[in-house]
Amino acid sequence: MEDLLNVQNLTKRFGSVIANDGVNLDIRKGEIHCLFGENGAGKSTLSSCLYGYYKADSGEIRFKGEVVELNSPGDALRLGIGMVHQHFVLVSNFTVLENIIVGSADVGLLLRKADARRRVLGLCRDCGIDIDLDREIWQLSVGEQQWVEILKALYFGAELLILDEPTAVLTPQQSDQLFVILDGMRKRGLSIVLISHKLREVMQSDRVTILRKGKVVATVDTANTTAEAITALMVGHKVTKNVRDNSVTPAGEILSVEKVSAVGEWGEDVLKDVTFTVAANEVLGLAGVAGNGQKELFEVLMGVRALQSGGFSLEGSPVTAPTSRQILDSGVGFIPDDRFLEGLIPEFGTAENLVLGWQRSPEYCRGPFLDRRKLAELARRKIDEYKVATASADLPVERLSGGNAQRVILAREFQHARRLLLANQPTRGLDVAASEFVYEKILEKRAAGFAILLASEELEDLLRLCDRIAVMFKGRIMGIVRPEETSLLELGMMMAGDASQLTQGIQ
Structure with missing residues (x-):
């Protein structure tokens, strides 16, 4: 040719x-x-x-x-x-x-x-x-x-x-x-x-x-x-794809969402009667084309978007008028879909970004000031544990690759989360190797007893990682299916609004 x-x-x-x-x-x-x-x-x-x-x-x-x-x-x-x-x-x-x-x-x-x-x-x-x-x-x-x-x-x-x-x-x-x-x-x-x-x-x-x-x-x-x-x-080496361990089974409801509705900036419906649960030792996948309510759902759960109706509870305790501070203090970790806009302060180094949200905690402070010695020690441990490629803990994270910036967010959220992890598009824009590192860490938390809500546009990844998959279309849950009982075709049809593809009811 x-x-x-x-x-x-x-x-x-x-x-x-x-x-x-x-x-x-x-x-x-x-x-x-x-x-x-x-x-x-x-x-x-x-x-x-x-x-x-x-x-x-x-x-x-x-x-x-x-x-x-x-x-x-x-x-x-x-x-x-x-x-x-x-x-x-x-x-x-x-x-x-x-x-x-x-x-x-x-x-x-x-x-x-x-x-x-x-x-x-x-x-x-x-x-x-x-x-x-x-x-x-x-x-x-x-x-x-x-x-x-x-x-x-x-x-x-x-x-x-x-x-x-x-x-x-x-x-x-x-x-x-x-x-x-x-x-x-x-x-x-x-x-x-x-x-x-x-x-x-x-x-x-x-x-x-x-x-x-x-x-x-x-x-x-x-x-x-x-x-x-x-x-x-x-x-430069073989990459092993992570899969969920079927010997680990869900046990004990952590997050329960009941008929949640919310409106957008112009008063339009962005969430409509959304209902689901996530148990300990479970990954619930959230599938859908971008713009169908996934981001707004995470915002409601993190207390940054008001509920129009409905509600949710953590380990059986209703969360009323939630604030982000309340959600973080209750042991929830959050990985946002835009790592630099919502997950990090680009001009700050790894050390400062590792304590965002907890910068006033006595654990990291000496009087009214950050304890730089403690921050340096935390950064050293997490850079090593999460294999963050950076020249220095003080190097601005905006100069890191997307994969390394995401590792900083994972290190911070996994450090402080205790029972629930909300992960919105955690591998967006990442290559295969970086994505598998993220999934490896998420599955480690599943095995440790965490409940995980994982939104991704990579359907093949959801099928191999999740215990169940909820499909969203125009702010609604079209259905919740089990990976072993569905296919890419069925998920795609549901993502396009065809509820007739639902092979089992909302589970």
């Missing part, structure tokens, strides 16, 4: 940090090529260099055999390189058609919508995308918004399409549909660069380039390898 893009000895530095170190890469016409690596391996930096966000410090990029200078995304678009970001760049009150053509040559003093509509409808027909061009973006599902981003790139003439974590917020069915569309594009000659940490998706590509610490470790044909082999190349 003919090469569309060649990268030779590309190096990109940020100060003393080498993000890409002499990278060589070739992308063939009509292939899906995956970039795979740990957090901080250089995948995003490399793709940003290919799209003109960053300018490489050295090396050469050839597109269609010609050496090119990429000083901006505009340069990339003019060449035929498009990119769909994990967080969509769309105008919510514009229509689908308007979002696709904005910024194109069709937008001048007069907007030539009729011609643009014909072109976009042709792209939809070629790609197998069915979407109403006159609907506004806010009316679309997350999956439909992604189609808009892809159509926009194709409308601008992309021959190489870079997709950054394209299925992060999709149901399994939407993910399958995306890959059907990508396969159609590939057959039409379009080249696709896929950045993903999901092995199921990685194995659907034609070739995989594995990066480690900014360098290319290998490029392999997926048809001639296995997911386990690719993972081992990524981290």
Whole structure:
């Protein structure tokens, strides 16, 4: 197959940090090529260099055999390189058609919508995308918004399409549909660069380039390898997947949630009659596409969002008008979905972040001041126990990788939690090895008698880790199932609002 893009000895530095170190890469016409690596391996930096966000410090990029200078995304678009970001760049009150053509040559003093509509409808027909061009973006599902981003790139003439974590917020069915569309594009000659940490998706590509610490470790044909082999190349050793120990059985109700309802910032219903229980020695999974009430449920349980009706209890004791202080003091640990916005103070070091929430505790204070000696000793022990890769306990956590920052949160919450752990997307944005470390620690707490509520968009992980799985859709619990009695298909249908897939009642 003919090469569309060649990268030779590309190096990109940020100060003393080498993000890409002499990278060589070739992308063939009509292939899906995956970039795979740990957090901080250089995948995003490399793709940003290919799209003109960053300018490489050295090396050469050839597109269609010609050496090119990429000083901006505009340069990339003019060449035929498009990119769909994990967080969509769309105008919510514009229509689908308007979002696709904005910024194109069709937008001048007069907007030539009729011609643009014909072109976009042709792209939809070629790609197998069915979407109403006159609907506004806010009316679309997350999956439909992604189609808009892809159509926009194709409308601008992309021959190489870079997709950054394209299925992060999709149901399994939407993910399958995306890959059907990508396969159609590939057959039409379009080249696709896929950045993903999901092995199921990685194995659907034609070739995989594995990066480690900014360098290319290998490029392999997926048809001639296995997911386990690719993972081992990524981290340098074999990764063992954690599974729940079935000899440990739930015993004794810790958290009971009864008909909880809550409203959002605009008075809209975000939780509707949510009911479930979690026992000691149990992991209850929470499945659902982002934005279906998971975050609001955790906020209610942590006392930062008011209850509209219903309530919850801890070990049989009702929690009335809860505050965050009350919840923390009752022995609840909380891992938020946004580690830097809600779980850490980025400018503080590991030592200070390890006592957030308990900074006034006599355990860490000497009079009105923090006891720096005690903080240093705590940080030393936890950095060692949780294998936090940091140059110093005083180094700001904003300079840590996502996986290491998450280890700091785990160390803090597990230090103070006594009976219940609330974990909202604890492996979001983490690579396979970092995710397995998080799950290993969570299962250790399960074995120690904790009750754990675990929300994740990684359904395969929920199936192997959880005793039961509750599925949320538009603020409701669609059903609670046992992993051994359900499948990805059933979970995906329930996540899309199809309650007929429920194989057993709420357990």
